[in-house]
Amino acid sequence: MKNNLHLFRRTKELEQKIDGFFDKLSEAAVVYRLAVRVYLKEGMNKEFQRRLDNVNALESEADKLRREIEQQLYTNTLIPDSRGDVLGLIETADQLLSQFEGSLWAFNIEKPDIPEEFRDGFKKLAGMVVKAVDELGLGARAFFRNPHDVPSYNHKVMLFEREADVISTSLKRSIFGSDLELSRKLHLREFVEQIDSIADLAEDVADRLAIYAIKRLV
Numbered sequence: 708m709k710n711n712l713h714l715f716r717r718t719k720e721l722e723q724k725i726d727g728f729f730d731k732l733s734e735a736a737v738v739y740r741l742a743v744r745v746y747l748k749e750g751m752n753k754e755f756q757r758r759l760d761n762v763n764a765l766e767s768e769a770d771k772l773r774r775e776i777e778q779q780l781y782t783n784t785l786i787p788d789s790r791g792d793v794l795g796l797i798e799t800a801d802q803l804l805s806q807f808e809g810s811l812w813a814f815n816i817e818k819p820d821i822p823e824e825f826r827d828g829f830k831k832l833a834g835m836v837v838k839a840v841d842e843l844g845l846g847a848r849a850f851f852r853n854p855h856d857v858p859s860y861n862h863k864v865m866l867f868e869r870e871a872d873v874i875s876t877s878l879k880r881s882i883f884g885s886d887l888e889l890s891r892k893l894h895l896r897e898f899v900e901q902i903d904s905i906a907d908l909a910e911d912v913a914d915r916l917a918i919y920a921i922k923r924l925v
Contacts, residue, residue, distance in 0.1 A: 724776050725851065728797060729844050731769035732804055735762050736837045736844075739807040743833040743902075746814050747826045759811045766804045773797050792919040796847060799912045803840055806905045819898050820891065828878035832902050835874055839867035839909040846913060850920055857920035864913040871906040875899050 742758035749755075776797055780790050821829060846860030882895045 721776065721779050722851070724772050724779070725793075725797070726848070728769055728772040728776065729800070729847055731765045731772065732800055733841060733844050735765040735769075735804050735807045736840045738762050738765070739811065740833050740837045742811055743814075744830060747821060747830055751815065751818055755811075756815070759815055762804075762808050762811055766808045769801060769804050773801050789919075789923065792922065796850065796912070796916060796919060799908075799915060800843070800847060803843075803905065803908055803912065806908060810901050810905065813898070813901060817894070819894055821895065821898075822885075822887070824885075825878060825882060825895065828874060828881065829899070829902070832871060832874045832878060832899065835867050835871040836902055836906040836909075839864050839871065839906040842867060843909045843913050843916070846916055850916060850923070854920040854923045857916060861913045861917050864909055868906040868910040871903050875903040 738758050738761050742755055742762070745752070745755045745758065777794060780794065842860050842863040846857050846864065849856040849860060878899050879896055882892050882899070885892070887895075
């Protein structure tokens with residue numbers, strides 16, 4: 708039964724491009740986490756810029772793959788029954804890459820001054836967000852080969868998203884309970900919410916993925 712649910716037969720090139728797309732998402736998540744850690748430890752430096760450039764390149768490469776996947780799906784009339792779902796999944800997952808990129812650009816441009824007492828919270832939040840995206844990527848890959856496994860990955864996305872919310876709420880309470888000036892508190896809150904929003908989007912994509920998987924199983 709599981710083998711019959713493999714979405715690709717005779718479409719190896721398309722499968723490789725979709726795998727490549729999710730490879731870019733997974734790699735961007737890793738680089739994002741490392742970039743945030745570098746900023747928290749050393750501030751804006753060449754290593755942070757190098758990792759930002761890396762995420763920029765990954766986002767551009769993923770965009771190129773997304774366009775190629777769209778073109779191949781339509782011009783070759785491939786998997787017509789699932790084509791809309793595949794395109795929807797790729798397009799919403801692509802937004803995660805844009806959020807990774809946008810978050811790092813915000814660090815680059817605004818250069819938030821994060822006190823030592825809050826850095827561990829920012830580090831934990833970024834790590835939890837990346838875990839949510841990693842599980843989403845695994846679930847998305849499962850959708851194409853074994854949709855029965857999608858719910859277990861989505862469950863982990865939800866768990867990590869909720870944990871990210873807990874961390875972000877605690878971090879904001881600590882920030883606003885500190886003696887910092889209000890303007891600095893508001894600036895730090897922006898960055899907490901910006902990072903947390905990546906996990907929120909991962910959950911949104913997982914919700915859509917759950918519907919796509921059900922449609923394939925009925």
